[in-house]
Amino acid sequence: MKGIKLRNYHAAKYDEPIIMEMSVPGRRGILVPPVDAAIHGVVPSAEELVPPAARRVHSPALPEIDQYHALMHFLRLSQMTLGMETGIDIGEGTCTMKYSPKVNDQLARLPQMTEVHPSQPEETLQGILQIIWELESYLKAVSGMDAFSFQTGGGAHATYVNACVTRRYHQDRGDLARRTEVITTQFTHPCNAATPATAGFKVIILPQKNGYPDIEALKSIVSEKTAALHMTNPEDTGIFNPKVDEFTKIVHDAGGLCFYDQANANGLLGIARAREAGFDACHFNLHKTFSSPHGCEGPAAGAYGCTEALLPYLPAPLVVRRGDSFHLDYDRPKSVGKVRSYLGNLEVILKAYSWIRTMGPEGLKTAAEVSVLNNQYLEHLLMQIDGVSRPFAEGHRRFEQIRFSMEKLKEDTGFGSHEIQNRMVDFGIQSYWLSHHPFVVPEPFTPEPCESYSKEDIEYWATAIEQACREARETPEVIETAPHRQAVNQIKDFSQAEDPDRWAITWRAFQKKRNGRR
Amino acid sequence: MDKMKHAHPYIPNEAPGIREEMLKAVGLKSVYDVYAEIPERLRYTERLKVPEAFTSEYELRRHVEKILSKNKTCAEYLNFLGGGCWQHYVPAVVDEVVNRSEFLTAYCGANYSDVGKYQARFEFNSLMAELLDVDAVANPIYDWGDVAGRSIRMASRITGKNEVLLPATVCPQRLAEIRQLCQPEEMAGAIAIRFIDFDPATGRMNLKDLKEKISGNTAAVYFENPSYLGFIEDQGEEITRIAHAAGAQSIAGVDPISLGILIPPGSFGADIICGDLQPLGVHMNAGGGQSGFIGFKDEEVYIAECPLEIYSIMDTVKEGQYAFAEVRAERTSYGLRDKGKDWVGTASGLWTIAAAVYLSLMGPEGMREVGETIIRNARYARDLLSSLPGVKPVFTGAHFKEFLLDFSETGKTVARINAALLERRIFGGKDVSTEFPQFGQGALFCVTEIHQREDIHRLFEALKEVL
Ligand SMILES: Cc1ncc(COP(=O)(O)O)c(C=O)c1O
Numbered sequence: 001m002k003g004i005k006l007r008n009y010h011a012a013k014y015d016e017p018i019i020m021e022m023s024v025p026g027r028r029g030i031l032v033p034p035v036d037a038a039i040h041g042v043v044p045s046a047e048e049l050v051p052p053a054a055r056r057v058h059s060p061a062l063p064e065i066d067q068y069h070a071l072m073h074f075l076r077l078s079q080m081t082l083g084m085e086t087g088i089d090i091g092e093g094t095c096t097m098k099y100s101p102k103v104n105d106q107l108a109r110l111p112q113m114t115e116v117h118p119s120q121p122e123e124t125l126q127g128i129l130q131i132i133w134e135l136e137s138y139l140k141a142v143s144g145m146d147a148f149s150f151q152t153g154g155g156a157h158a159t160y161v162n163a164c165v166t167r168r169y170h171q172d173r174g175d176l177a178r179r180t181e182v183i184t185t186q187f188t189h190p191c192n193a194a195t196p197a198t199a200g201f202k203v204i205i206l207p208q209k210n211g212y213p214d215i216e217a218l219k220s221i222v223s224e225k226t227a228a229l230h231m232t233n234p235e236d237t238g239i240f241n242p243k244v245d246e247f248t249k250i251v252h253d254a255g256g257l258c259f260y261d262q263a264n265a266n267g268l269l270g271i272a273r274a275r276e277a278g279f280d281a282c283h284f285n286l287h288k289t290f291s292s293p294h295g296c297e298g299p300a301a302g303a304y305g306c307t308e309a310l311l312p313y314l315p316a317p318l319v320v321r322r323g324d325s326f327h328l329d330y331d332r333p334k335s336v337g338k339v340r341s342y343l344g345n346l347e348v349i350l351k352a353y354s355w356i357r358t359m360g361p362e363g364l365k366t367a368a369e370v371s372v373l374n375n376q377y378l379e380h381l382l383m384q385i386d387g388v389s390r391p392f393a394e395g396h397r398r399f400e401q402i403r404f405s406m407e408k409l410k411e412d413t414g415f416g417s418h419e420i421q422n423r424m425v426d427f428g429i430q431s432y433w434l435s436h437h438p439f440v441v442p443e444p445f446t447p448e449p450c451e452s453y454s455k456e457d458i459e460y461w462a463t464a465i466e467q468a469c470r471e472a473r474e475t476p477e478v479i480e481t482a483p484h485r486q487a488v489n490q491i492k493d494f495s496q497a498e499d500p501d502r503w504a505i506t507w508r509a510f511q512k513k514r515n516g517r518r
Numbered sequence: 519m520d521k522m523k524h525a526h527p528y529i530p531n532e533a534p535g536i537r538e539e540m541l542k543a544v545g546l547k548s549v550y551d552v553y554a555e556i557p558e559r560l561r562y563t564e565r566l567k568v569p570e571a572f573t574s575e576y577e578l579r580r581h582v583e584k585i586l587s588k589n590k591t592c593a594e595y596l597n598f599l600g601g602g603c604w605q606h607y608v609p610a611v612v613d614e615v616v617n618r619s620e621f622l623t624a625y626c627g628a629n630y631s632d633v634g635k636y637q638a639r640f641e642f643n644s645l646m647a648e649l650l651d652v653d654a655v656a657n658p659i660y661d662w663g664d665v666a667g668r669s670i671r672m673a674s675r676i677t678g679k680n681e682v683l684l685p686a687t688v689c690p691q692r693l694a695e696i697r698q699l700c701q702p703e704e705m706a707g708a709i710a711i712r713f714i715d716f717d718p719a720t721g722r723m724n725l726k727d728l729k730e731k732i733s734g735n736t737a738a739v740y741f742e743n744p745s746y747l748g749f750i751e752d753q754g755e756e757i758t759r760i761a762h763a764a765g766a767q768s769i770a771g772v773d774p775i776s777l778g779i780l781i782p783p784g785s786f787g788a789d790i791i792c793g794d795l796q797p798l799g800v801h802m803n804a805g806g807g808q809s810g811f812i813g814f815k816d817e818e819v820y821i822a823e824c825p826l827e828i829y830s831i832m833d834t835v836k837e838g839q840y841a842f843a844e845v846r847a848e849r850t851s852y853g854l855r856d857k858g859k860d861w862v863g864t865a866s867g868l869w870t871i872a873a874a875v876y877l878s879l880m881g882p883e884g885m886r887e888v889g890e891t892i893i894r895n896a897r898y899a900r901d902l903l904s905s906l907p908g909v910k911p912v913f914t915g916a917h918f919k920e921f922l923l924d925f926s927e928t929g930k931t932v933a934r935i936n937a938a939l940l941e942r943r944i945f946g947g948k949d950v951s952t953e954f955p956q957f958g959q960g961a962l963f964c965v966t967e968i969h970q971r972e973d974i975h976r977l978f979e980a981l982k983e984v985l
Contacts, residue, residue: 205856340660
């Protein structure tokens with residue numbers, strides 16, 4: 001790529017000690033409110049209040065650090081983290097690493113959010129209940145579903161809710177004993193196989209043919225045992241399955257339910273919906289498509305939506321509106337019950353609400369269009385790089401992300417997507433994510449240049465890939481020992497993490513195993 | 519489109535000319551040439567029925583602030599609600615660190631880029647391990663109820679048995695989540711739930727009943743300390759012994775902020791320990807601050823059966839440095855799909871950093887002191903409120919930050935009392951009269967280090983008026 005200059009970047013590297021090593025007896029990070037003198041006089045000591053068998057004997061070996069140096073330590077660790085906002089984060093496909101507006105974070109930090117207890121009386125929660133109710137109506141519009149629950153703590157949790165709803169639905173019809181199978185596809189996120197299995201179903205994974213889930217295989221698999229189908233579209237490959245409504249029809253005809261994992265919805269907002277494709281239920285990842293930050297893997301929320309027919313089974317409570325006020329409806333006898341305490345991660349829900357209000361109908365659709373166009377542009381740049389290919393579905397366009405392959409690079413140089421991954425971060429950008437397992441696409445990588453990224457970002461990212469691939473051919477030693485400009489220290493032997501005698505999951509275990517101390 | 523004269527602040531490529539340039543480069547006339555992959559019948563052609571966008575960030579802020587102002591807060595009102603989400607003090611430094619952009623926005627970046635995040639996680643695991651007195655702690659998941667259910671599933675896989683014993687006093691909300699994970703009994707692999715009676719005077723588990731109900735089918739005994747109803751369960755060691763004698767696992771649910779003064783279950787050999795991180799430096803967030811942690815013995819079988827991510831400190835090429843990596847990554851659902859252990863997903867990662875900072879600031883002394891202040895404040899409150907006519911503590915033994923009062927003899931319901939307290943800007947104790955009707959008009963009060971003596975007296979005076 002002409003004219004793009006890769007940055008002469010270097011990550012902050014502080015060689016921070018483990019926090020336990022910073023401890024000096026007698027130092028304090030914070031003082032705790034003592035008991036009031038008047039209480040002190042009348043209430044027994046804490047020791048007397050704890051029955052002997054319940055008393056802690058040895059105080060925990062936590063570090064003793066003053067406040068300034070505790071702060072310094074964690075600030076340094078934060079600087080040794082690339083995160084999303086300092087490094088173009090195009091590489092984490094299926095994760096929709098979009099910009100999380102600061103104003104939404106600030107709103108979620110108002111005391112009207114942070115200092116609220118979830119068991120407060122309804123009349124003191126009217127603000128947040130209204131937000132939930134309004135967000136539900138927006139997501140109904142985006143999906144065509146009739147109701148939403150926001151109780152889950154993440155996307156996979158929402159797929160679990162679907163497994164629970166499926167269970168309840170068939171149980172309600174006296175049909176659960178024979179409806180024991182859930183079908184999913186090879187390129188659908190693994191949680192769609194894992195959560196029905198946790199819920200007690202046998203899981204069947206549909207094979208793919210040229211990148212599309214195999215409809216003939218589906219026909220041969222569905223039966224009176226079919227409880228549900230779980231699928232994404234576009235799948236992790238970015239390929240859109242145009243026969244999706246035939247899939248849902250085949251499963252419906254067999255008496256099963258159809259669930260649409262819409263964590264990959266960013267290219268579809270205002271373009272296509274779960275309803276028209278015939279799904280009974282779907283979920284959105286509010287921490288992806290709807291901009292809430294990923295927070296080192298949470299807090300998150302999987303908004304679970306369904307049609308009228310499944311509404312009775314939704315987790316309780318639901319927020320309902322009566323006149324001008326909002327209420328929690330617990331009286332839902334057919335509900336699957338709870339999957340998470342209280343009402344879910346409401347700060348995530350608030351951020352999704354604010355984001356939609358900033359986008360409007362036009363903005364949502366533009367976000368989808370631009371994310372898809374950005375992806376075409378990135379593809380155009382990457383496909384010019386010697387060693388990169390895009391398997392399957394030749395002649396068909398991908399939507400918001402693509403699963404590429406570095407198989408040819410590997411054949412040519414011995415370096416594949418793992419090795420290039422380590423080098424990407426030397427250019428001051430977040431590296432990429434490869435693929436879920438099993439690696440159907442060899443030497444995979446899966447970028448997703450959503451609407452937050454500029455044309456220049458996309459060019460920069462593609463240039464970094466191009467540079468790393470060139471180095472694989474011309475200066476292999478650079479790739480071999482990458483990264484060079486990161487805070488990371490080179491691991492001696494990865495098999496250590498597989499070996500119970502050598503892994504050390506905590507500092508105290510490390511002391512015992514490595515030093516024989518304690 | 520021409521209505522929008524400017525690019526949206528969150529969409530840089532909406533600037534005039536850029537889309538055209540990109541389209542030209544990729545050889546398309548319109549992005550709808552890509553959407554042609556979607557058959558007409560599946561297209562949505564209407565305008566989305568969501569409100570028009572605010573035209574400025576300022577208007578959005580005004581709008582959201584106005585809605586949120588309808589929430590009343592525990593800063594304006596005096597709060598005595600607990601029961602799973604608790605009001606504790608969040609040190610300023612904790613907020614400062616968790617709001618750092620790098621932590622707030624990081625996701626799956628691994629040891630090649632987000633090494634600071636990896637170290638913070640390892641430190642979280644290490645700090646929690648000291649608190650719990652175990653050698654292995656995993657990356658947390660959604661909340662206490664969920665992680666309790668997963669602990670039970672782990673125990674069931676480890677023992678090959680399919681029944682769990684729970685105290686009848688278990689938190690109903692957690693029980694609902696446990697039930698969800700143990701499945702209806704007609705499903706393959708369902709785990710049956712049986713309840714153990716409690717001592718009516720103290721709430722503690724009835725060990726005689728435990729011994730009668732435990733059997734060769736028991737996968738685990740789960741107990742809570744402090745319990746949902748506030749009392750201290752001081753028989754953890756004995757419960758664990760009974761469980762082990764029957765070949766079952768001992769699972770303890772704990773409130774981590776109690777562990778500066780209460781016995782860590784690791785020290786009496788509990789196999790799996792779980793609970794919620796929220797008390798350790800996370801704001802209540804209307805219930806959005808929950809995070810289910812889990813620790814266990816550093817034995818291969820626990821690591822193999824744990825569904826969550828686990829990290830190890832690693833030897834480096836250059837001696838004296840630190841690095842981190844995921845332990846047996848292939849065993850989770852990311853690697854094995856339906857053959858993995860339950861499932862793992864995006865959950866509550868940011869709160870591990872909050873808890874790590876919190877525990878680092880508090881140190882051993884801070885954790886002891888906060889425990890002492892809480893238990894003494896709470897006892898003071900229980901004694902004071904119990905002096906009101908008709909108000910009786912349900913359990914008279916030891917308790918930590920919560921205590922259950924029965925208002926039956928006042929002739930008033932908790933609902934009515936709480937409504938009257940609300941008028942006096944007080945959130946009274948949680949009404950548990952439906953959850954536990956056997957305790958009459960029960961209200962579960964929560965008193966912590968944030969309550970001062972005058973707060974407790976304000977509640978007392980208000981109750982005097984109300985009753
Ligand atoms: C398509 C798809 N479905 C489900 C999930 C699971 O979501 P979460 O990580 O929030 O559990 C993801 C997340 O990566 C995803 O990309």
